[in-house]
Amino acid sequence: MMESVVQLKNLRVEYPIASGSSVPKLAVNGLSLDVRQGEVFGFLGPNGAGKTTTMNVLLGFVNATGGEARLFGVNVREPIARQRIGYLPELTYYYKFLSAEEILRFYAKVFGIERMEADRRIDRLIKLVELEHASKRPLKSYSKGMQQRVGLAQALINNPDLLILDEPTSGLDPIGRMKVREIIQRLKNEGKTVFFSSHELGEVETVCDRVAIVHQGQLREEGRVADLLAKYKTGLEQIFLDLIGYKPQAIT
Amino acid sequence: MNTVWAISTVVIKELYRRKDFYVLLVLTTLLTLAAGSMSFFNENTIVRALKEICLLLIWISSLIIGITTAARQIPSEKENRTIFPLLAKPVTRWQVVLGKFLGCWLACGITLIVFYVFFGILVGAREHTLPVAAFAKLMWMQWVALGVVVALALLGSVVLSAPGPNATLCFIVVLGVTFVGPHLGKVSVGLTEPAGTLLYSIYFLIPHLEWYDLRDIFINDQILPGNAACFMATFYAAAYATLLLVLTWARFRRQNLNT
Numbered sequence: 001m002m003e004s005v006v007q008l009k010n011l012r013v014e015y016p017i018a019s020g021s022s023v024p025k026l027a028v029n030g031l032s033l034d035v036r037q038g039e040v041f042g043f044l045g046p047n048g049a050g051k052t053t054t055m056n057v058l059l060g061f062v063n064a065t066g067g068e069a070r071l072f073g074v075n076v077r078e079p080i081a082r083q084r085i086g087y088l089p090e091l092t093y094y095y096k097f098l099s100a101e102e103i104l105r106f107y108a109k110v111f112g113i114e115r116m117e118a119d120r121r122i123d124r125l126i127k128l129v130e131l132e133h134a135s136k137r138p139l140k141s142y143s144k145g146m147q148q149r150v151g152l153a154q155a156l157i158n159n160p161d162l163l164i165l166d167e168p169t170s171g172l173d174p175i176g177r178m179k180v181r182e183i184i185q186r187l188k189n190e191g192k193t194v195f196f197s198s199h200e201l202g203e204v205e206t207v208c209d210r211v212a213i214v215h216q217g218q219l220r221e222e223g224r225v226a227d228l229l230a231k232y233k234t235g236l237e238q239i240f241l242d243l244i245g246y247k248p249q250a251i252t
Numbered sequence: 253m254n255t256v257w258a259i260s261t262v263v264i265k266e267l268y269r270r271k272d273f274y275v276l277l278v279l280t281t282l283l284t285l286a287a288g289s290m291s292f293f294n295e296n297t298i299v300r301a302l303k304e305i306c307l308l309l310i311w312i313s314s315l316i317i318g319i320t321t322a323a324r325q326i327p328s329e330k331e332n333r334t335i336f337p338l339l340a341k342p343v344t345r346w347q348v349v350l351g352k353f354l355g356c357w358l359a360c361g362i363t364l365i366v367f368y369v370f371f372g373i374l375v376g377a378r379e380h381t382l383p384v385a386a387f388a389k390l391m392w393m394q395w396v397a398l399g400v401v402v403a404l405a406l407l408g409s410v411v412l413s414a415p416g417p418n419a420t421l422c423f424i425v426v427l428g429v430t431f432v433g434p435h436l437g438k439v440s441v442g443l444t445e446p447a448g449t450l451l452y453s454i455y456f457l458i459p460h461l462e463w464y465d466l467r468d469i470f471i472n473d474q475i476l477p478g479n480a481a482c483f484m485a486t487f488y489a490a491a492y493a494t495l496l497l498v499l500t501w502a503r504f505r506r507q508n509l510n511t
Contacts, residue, residue, distance in 0.1 A: 052510075087337060093332065093333035095334055097265065097266055097270075098262070106258055110338070111341060158341075
């Protein structure tokens with residue numbers, strides 16, 4: 001039996017009442033998921049479905065109102081739960097005054113990686129994301145794609161067992177997308193777990209073992225990609241649109 | 253401790269890679285040089301005036317650096333969203349608060365060393381002597397006081413998200429407790445109850461930053477407080493800064509951060 005890597009049990013997240021509203025905003029409503037070791041898990045849903053909130057709970061940014069969230073069996077509120085994970089946010093959120101090498105060194109220190117080992121990993125990751133020519137330049141001089149590659153490198157600095165990717169290919173050019181896909185595939189081959197959200201359903205279909213589709217904070221469907229395709233006898237995009245109740249309007 | 257140290261080094265790197273730090277440094281240097289070039293009093297008066305102006309500039313500049321640096325740390329982490337990759341690592345919010353504090357406080361220390369070395373050269377050139385021990389004590393006490401100020405600005409930064417109003421408020425509070433605070437005890441004696449007790453309580457509760465301002469004693473060549481007194485004052489400031497940092501953490505740890 002494979003280890004449970006991401007475990008959500010009846011997760012509920014409410015945001016405080018906005019002015020003019022009498023009920024709190026329910027971002028996630030009774031969501032339960034179980035992602036096993038070695039899986040590439042696609043977390044899908046339209047904008048505002050609760051995907052990012054769920055990821056924010058997993059990463060400890062947001063506190064759950066109810067239910068339970070665990071990483072490697074440890075409550076996500078415990079910082080140790082994040083020792084074995086790598087996180088790539090949708091946009092690049094790094095210190096612009098530091099160089100790629102300094103950023104990687106900083107995160108290596110945070111993980112308590114020894115200097116020699118950190119040097120080795122930094123060299124390898126800089127090569128992996130093809131930033132050798134710019135590794136000593138401050139990030140403010142980088143293009144968006146280059147910054148995203150730094151993001152990918154920092155997410156891998158601790159050699160994580162679980163990689164959480166929030167729309168990793170958003171805003172990337174085709175080469176960048178291919179690179180991310182290659183890395184996901186490589187991690188999968190190494191037996192790592194990847195949990196990622198994406199709007200690129202074709203990509204999800206290609207790389208994911210299992211997917212979950214959420215809408216309005218609730219789980220609408222979950223299963224192996226092949227099983228879902230067989231069950232609905234249509235492509236993932238159509239399954240997604242049907243499950244969220246999308247009705248195409250005639251263009252007049 | 254590795255994590256706290258790593259976070260603090262980023263704060264220091266940010267400070268010396270920003271232009272405003274150098275602007276302040278150059279401005280202070282120019283003003284001090286200008287003051288040092290005055291020669292329209294007799295020699296003793298010049299040296300005294302020079303010391304007064306330089307130490308006042310050092311106090312103001314270090315306060316500006318300490319408060320503005322600390323006030324923007326957590327808000328800019330949130331605004332630039334650099335807090336997210338950081339907290340996605342095994343980092344607690346207490347470590348973030350502590351790392352930010354240590355970084356800002358060390359940055360203040362580096363700035364003070366630069367200022368005091370420059371001040372020492374200037375005074376030494378005029379007086380032909382250099383009271384290193386007195387300089388060290390003066391600088392240490394100022395640095396200790398800046399620890400409380402930095403912790404106060406950090407607390408303000410998790411209550412008021414905009415660094416500008418927080419920095420302004422911190423300046424007002426610091427100037428208030430330094431210049432008005434010491435007189436509250438005397439004023440409270442003449443007040444009717446319960447105002448008297450209330451004011452007296454405030455007098456005891458506010459941080460007594462005036463204890464750390466040894467400028468007048470130094471300028472007037474009086475005897476500086478002994479090591480035991482400095483140690484007690486350091487302990488008092490450490491306790492106060494710890495209290496402020498715990499309050500900062502208590503406020504910050506439950507804050508939801510949405511990407």
